Amino acid sequence: MELQSWLLYHLVxxxxxxxxxxxxxxxxxxxxxxxxxxxxxxxxxxxxxxxxLGRVVSTGAGRSLLIDDATTSLLDNLYRLAERAAKNNPALDRKQPEKVLKNIVKLSIKIGLLQRNQQLGASDEPKIVEIRAALRAVAMAVVSFHELEFSFDNSYLTRSLERCRTAVQSLIKVHLTDKSQDRCDQVFDFLTHPEFLEAVFGQNSELRPTLELLVSDINKALDAGHL
Structure with missing residues (x-):
């Protein structure tokens, strides 16, 4: 089974x-x-x-060799959103968006390596299903909050993201190192930060044009069945 999602969709x-x-x-x-x-x-x-992986993942050119174009676009727009949110908000660390991008790519490719080397067993299948379901819930929530004015629910989106964190951690803690688990936490710590979510989805947000690009990528992934 291929892990086709914006986090787990790649070729090594x-x-x-x-x-x-x-x-x-x-x-x-x-x-x-x-x-x-x-x-x-x-x-x-x-x-x-x-x-x-360690050598190539740090560059955009290297990432393009390992991840399909659609996922690359989605990740790039997620990075732009995070970067601009951090730039305009002193409560957010400006160095974190780059780490978020690198850690997502590293984790997704490492999980891909486990899969290609047949190191994921039958007991991992329910975890993979849960990851896909959790990612889809987040994706649909982001689309809904963007398209329906005044619909943003911080608590709901945070719970959905935490569900994703738990699902990914459940899979990787058995197969990967503590460092990989820390990378997972870094990603979700930033994405669930109240200041980040408010900067993205708050009324009159200056990031709406960037969010629209991300939502377009998410819709394409949903239509293609990757999420």
Whole structure:
């Protein structure tokens, strides 16, 4: 099952990693032949993928290699929204939007690596379903609050975002490190910040044109069944 959503919808470039694995399996990496060597080669390949991830995810060009155009546009508009909100509000840290973007990409690709390497089991399936449902609820709420004047409900959106946080944490805490869990918290700490939500959805918000771009991307994702 592909995790098709703005957080979990991506393809990982693994050509270099496969070359590393082939080298290890044929003795180029110093491993002996046999089942043990094959297993160790697989582990080496996964580590190589993570290393490549760390190098490319910090640049827009690198992200475009790993994430489809539609998701890239959605993430870019989310970043613009966060950046402009932080720039105009002293209660928000201006460094946080860039971290939000990087952490979303890192988490989504790491989960993708788990999936591609068949490290997600049957017990993870309900967690994936919950992530998709929680993301869809957030997406539909954002669209509704934008399109229906005076409909913004801070408490509802915060609860929906916290549901997302809980769902993602439930999946990654079994497979990823504490650092990845911290990245997840950083993302949702910012997105649920009352000052951020008020800056985006408050009456007469100056960010409405940017929000409209984000909503357009969300609607496309919903229509395509990615959310």
């Amino acid at each position: 470039a693994v050509t270099d990693c496969n070359q590393v694995m082939q080298s290890a399996a044929t003795g180029g990496g110093g491993f002996s032949a046999g089942s043990s060597g094959s297993s160790r080669a697989r582990d080496l390949g996964l580590r190589a993928q993570k290393k490549i």
